[in-house]
Amino acid sequence: MQSELIEAVAQLTVAPLSVSPQMPHNSQFKLGAVVNTEQFQSQTPPDQYAAYSYADNFDLSLLPEDAGIPTTVYQYNAPQIKIESAWDCSSVGDIQEQLAPVAAASNSSSHQLIPPPPAYPHSAYPSPQSSPQQSDFASFAYGKYNGSYDCLSSPCPSLDASSIKQELHILPPSPPESNCETPSPRSACSDSSSIKAEPLDVDVENYIDLNSLLQQPAAEAKPSHQLLRECLEDTTFQKKHNLKPLALESFIGGLAEVRGDFEPVISLALEHAKREADAICAELQISQDPNAWTSAQVHAWLRSTLAQFKLPPALNLELQFSEDGAALALLSEEEFTRRLPESGSTLHAQLEIWKMAYADQLGTNHNHAIQSAQPAPAMWPTLDYAAATTTTTTTTTSLNHEDSEDEDEMEVSVTPATVTATATATGTATGTPSKRSTGARSGGGSHIHLWQFLKELLAAPQVNGTAIRWIDRSKGIFKIEDSVRVAKLWGRRKNRPAMNYDKLSRSIRQYYKKGIMKKTERSQRLVYQFCQPYHQ
């Protein structure tokens, strides 16, 4: 079981997170939690989650909502995200083969291992340049996989202990100056032969010998993910350390806080998704932007994707999908499934990945987008991650107030371009917004204004919600939750590595005089308010 959990974590570090054509389209899973190795040594509670067992689905979101999820990873309360993923059967086979003792010991509820998430966006904050960590990771990946990212297209790690150790070691450390409470996975690695589990714990340091775990006889393996369930059920650790559970969907939309550790992996995943999309676009002669597809191109893409995933060809595809790309993107997963029960789910998931990949590309190239000063129509209607996750959310959770807020924010701003467009539309009480919103001077790159940047962050709550969030959006009141991180992001955007919150807040205070921002009536730490017309 320990090896299984470790493997699940290791998968997060090695898997390309892309949908592979060989993947079974029905290998659906929902990600609701990430676990660490802290509580492997739990007692044995009754196997009360057996009822949640499925042959091919391991659905952590079905766990009780109050099931505490021990984690050292910064929490993020993102809405539930259902991820449709196909993943490499062969690699599953490999993994299961190596874990045969565990599998053999499992009862009839034959879970599969928790697969890695598919490609997910790495940030709504588009970093123009790869971090050194990313570069290091890329170098490593190239070296290890014979210089080809394509080798990463299938989660086919050779699961020996050393490889897992290696993958854990390549994870970058958490930024030392970050407010993030998250210790880096790297910090959980100790020497070359063992992985030190949970450095935060006070008394006992758990060392896991992967070799011995992999060779563990079947009789010692706990059946049916029992220990995992124990870990998920037991909230003592998080209570002890005042931690909140991490919804693993934050890896999709709310990755911000774990980004420091998983950024290289995410970047690779996005890179792979984009490469895949590039190839298909070239083959089909279609745009990378699904929003730009004609109906005929939609049909071409659907056929291509069905073939790619070896799904049954759809009869009357033209009749079933008369939408163009923009309309297609708005279809819910239910609608996809209703029209194509066998393959609709996979098609919808793949379309989400394409949208994310395109959104990421837009983010990367957003400076260019700013300069073009094109309003929203040029943008993907759900290009932000809030939108992407909201789209999927509708299939798994009821919309709550936050969801509707997210929808509002979709209309407002994700990129500097739309931020400035919004500012322009809201009037020119001081003249500044419209003045700044014209042309290339506003928006991305080093010319963005701080207030615009803050609005940009606020507009992507799925990504930045743990760093900065609206308190009362209608009044323009927001709170900086992680001052260090916000300052860091601002410094990165402005290419000012020495930026800190002290300087950033000084700039904010300059806005007081200019009527751009102010402190709230009841002054609270790290809480500011946009003045009209800047907050609409």
Added chain:
DNA sequence: TAACAGGATTTCC
């Protein structure tokens, strides 16, 4: 101790 406030100066575009 971190956040806050604001003056003064410098840097950048």
Added chain:
DNA sequence: GGAAATCCTGTTA
């Protein structure tokens, strides 16, 4: 010249 960065001193919670 304007905006932001930087540096500074002092105050507050």
